[in-house]
Amino acid sequence: MVLILIAMQFYSPTKNISPGNHTQIFIKETNPSPNLKALFETSCYDCHSNNTVYPWYNNIAPISYWIDSHVKDRKKNLNFSVWQNYSLDKKDHLLDEIEKMVVQAEMPLTEYTYLHGNSKITDKEVVEIIAWVKQTRIIYQLGKQPK
C-alpha cells in the first residue's frame, strides 16, 4: 500500500487550468450581481469550469486523482467556460438545474465544503440565486441572446 502511494506521486493527472477570463460569456449573458459572480467563482468553478484553483494538497496523490475525477466528470454537463456553445434550450435547462441543486443543498458537494469552508452557500444567497435564475431564464425562453 505504501509503495503504491509512493509510486503514485510520480504521475500526476493533467491539470485543468485556463488562464484569463474563461467565463466571460457566461457572466456577460446572465449578468449576475457582483456577489453571485464571486460566489460562482468560490463555490462552483473548481468543478464546473476550465479553470480549477488547485489547493496545495492536490499535489499529494491520491487526492489529486480524486479532484481530477470530479472535475472531469462535471465538465461533461455544466461547464461555465463553454457557455457560448450551449443552445438556448440547454442554457435554460442548466439554469433550472442550478436552481434545484442549490435549493436542495446538493451543490457545492458536501465533501468540497469540508475542504473549502468559504464555498458554503447561505440561505440568503440561495434566495438571490433563485431570483437570478428566474430573470435569466425568461430571457432565454424568449429566445433572445441577452446583450
Ligand code: HEC
Ligand atoms: C467538488 C466539485 C463540485 C463543486 C464545487 C460543484 N459541483 Fe456541481 N456537480 C459536481 C458533480 C460530481 C456533479 C454530478 C453529481 C451527480 O451526478 O450526482 C455535479 C452536478 C451539478 C449539476 C447537474 C448538472 C450536471 O452538470 O450534471 C449542476 C446544475 C451543478 N452541479 C451545479 C453546481 C453549482 C451551481 C455549484 C456551485 C454552487 C456546483 N455545482 C459546485 C461537482 C461539483
